[in-house]
Amino acid sequence: MKEFLHNFHSNLPNTRVWGYEGEIPGPTIEVTQGECVHIKWINDLPDRHLLPIDHTIHGSGEDMPNVRTVVHLHGAEVEPESGGHPEAWFSRDFAQCGPRFAHTVYKYSNNQKPATLWYHDHALGITRLNVYAGLAGMYIIRNEQEDSLGLPSGKYEIPLIIQDKSFNEDGSLFYPRTVDNPPSEFPNPSIIPGFVGDFIVVNGKIWPYLEVEQRKYRFRILNASNQRFYRMRLDSGQPFVQIGSDGGLLQRPVTVDEITIAPAERVDVIIDFSEQPVGSNIILTNTARTPFDFGAPPDPNTTGLIMQFRVISREGTDESQVPKFLTTVKRFNESEAKRTRDITLDVTQDRYGRLMFMLNDHMYIDKITENPMLGDIEIWRIINSGIAVHPIHIHLVQFQILDRIPFDVEAYNLKGQIRFTGDPEPPLPGEQGWKDTVQAFPGFVTRVIMRFAPYIGRYVYHCHILEHEDYDMMRQFEVIPRRLTLCGNDKCLECSQSCRCICE
Template sequence: MPNVRTVVHLHGAEVEPESDGHPEAWFTRDFAQCGPRFEHTVYKYSNNQRPTTLWYHDHAIGITRLNVYAGLAGMYIIRNEEENALNLPAGKYEIPLLIQDKSFNEDGSLFYPRTVNNPPPEFPNPSITPGVAGDFIVVNGKIWPYLEVEQRKYRFRILNGSNERFYRMRLDSGQPFIQIGSDGGLLQKPVTMEEITIAPSERVDVIIDFTEQPLDSKIILTNTARTPFDFGAPPDPETTGLIMQFRVIPREGPDESEVPKFLSTIKRFKECEANRTRDITLDVTQDRYGRLMFMLNNHMFMDKITENPILGDVEIWRIINQGIAVHPIHIHLIQFQILDRIPFDVEAYNLKGQLRFTGDPEPPLPNEQGWKDTVQAFPGFVTRVIMRFAPYTGRYVYHCHILEHEDHDMMRQFEVIPRKFRPCVNDECSECSQSYRCICE
């Protein structure tokens, strides 16, 4: 496998598997070499989904963390007439903010660690690490930038494009965010938030109103999230605790934009609609070198596929986090809804495999009650999400979006199968082209 390879994934898009950017569909320059699942060179993005903020990034197997860190990431916006009619801030008053964190060498080139600090002698060099957090916050490619804003409302489409770092964002002026959208587009109603926590790969669509802010005031967008989230080191208030600055200038003309009380209709799934419930465990172990390795359902990426949803079926996935970190779990192809988070007895689960709940289900936060493709799975909780697997059949992946976790080895394949297929119960079935696809029940 060549060291330099790439494949594009349009994150959050509903696309056929050949256009999804499967990790093994990689290619090299001029397609000199291609991965085992390489299909073709033309990807089709139909955009037949709700208006929303998508983003595209590299998804090559084993080196996603390196390629995204190097800059292979960008944003992609879908619009429609219904959203345009809401009279939200638009034009130069609608601004994308792609937030990442980086470290740099003295010559200004990017620095990415070759291995963990003080590695034991058995570690390979270079070696993957459990996570990488940079020393500088970068927004739209600039370190700690400022933006001149008029005394009026602005719409910001914010993306966390970092490898590992979460951001708990506040405005030091004390003014709130008005969140109007999440990963899958507009919420049903605006939600006023004093602070917003955004995980890697999540998007938030917010309105910030600078109308009452004094001229020449300087407002800082701050970050208080620990890394690893939320038990590691707090950010330095002089560096990684700062994201960007807004500088207030006079308004050029009247502000006729609005924040409607109602934004969009979101039809909620009912639990009784679910055809199946699956358990997805978040597991931490060590590889043969003693390095931390993260897995899903105690399986590695290359292990046999165990999730075969049927086209059109609704499923509930119970994401069980018995560890100590928050993991942002992303599922390709579909948008889902968060049902709740239920606390459970971690010790009983780890010792005996007993899933014993210790409290009532906690509903999603108001700003999580729209369509999502990434969910924050909290430690000590079972996070339940519900989704319909459509509109395409084929092979996709789900994974943790901490990119170092994804690369080693917290990513699994799933295959959406036609209704005539059912999961094979016989690994040696001669009627199947794949051991997990069978009509011979």
């Protein structure tokens, strides 16, 4: 992790940023399924942060080093020591470190399905600043079965990492010190409810273009923005063929005209340019409001534009294909679930009158209330009685979306009772594979199902609007070991720690 100068656009001065290996975005790491990889993450950043730090929020006090980092491989099934726990941070040269698992060499077993993952900073209290400064990159797991499908590959398979930025006149990154017209009692700097930039950045460039041949391309798209959602369309009117989501390939391709991608989500798509005339320019557009989906619409001349494709003639023949069947996605059966948990999305005010976002009316530092047992399948009902969509991410697992059920928000807010007002809505076709981040719609109970495996230990779940995650929409959960004996022994044979009995 280094500080360096990066040029986002030819009309802008160079910008001081942070990045892995001195790159924006960080290097794309490619591995083979089952190939165990060890990565040594080195904090070589200066002692002073690029951006304003609010020292009034948890984990970010005056006694903490201003610059601290920890890397989370988002979507990976990893041991807790390599999971990028927000309290496992470390400063430059490991001079100071957090209270949990702090070390620099992480082990990634890569025993899960092929997928588009990504790695990014996750330090407690300053994740929003570190990721915005540039600490993000893509991580791809492959295997022979997927390679044999004949999908576009090589130079015709391209990662697209989408972010949004704002800049000062001198080219430096702009991030607000506080909200507009803050009350006098607000700290300065002060955390804000969410940040959106004035410029859309793809692979480190503002509104870039890509020359594409008259053929099929595979794009692995990641939304790495702090808060901004993207509702994407091609202005040529042609569709996307979605082949994958967060956790890998869908069972079958899905043809859609529009895709909405929340912060942290990934979509794997095929775009066929074979019928587009040479010399045509095709724009990938954005119509998502911010906050999503009730706020201001994007400016069609700026934040409504993501990037441009410029069609050139094809070199040789296009032998790639999109098979009608991609992989088997074995669905969980609801009857297999050991328990159902309710996770509420809540908004309150802190002692300064600032908005604070929480889960189950708890702050991050409150006692752990979710203790799934190793190997158990659980259903989590995410209850959103607010007005915004929250992308909820659960570490360690890939889950499946069961449905979204509308409910009477007024009755819930008055009496705390859930009264459903309509039939369950199944996940969208592009959401019917493996997911690690789900869009929890307002006025809906979003149900997800997952197996807590293959590791025990402490992890977190949170909203992936980074300003919400930092304050305070993140909670810890602990996967506990499964008892190996029958009732009567109060110790686990694996770890000799007190734990719940399997007979429960």
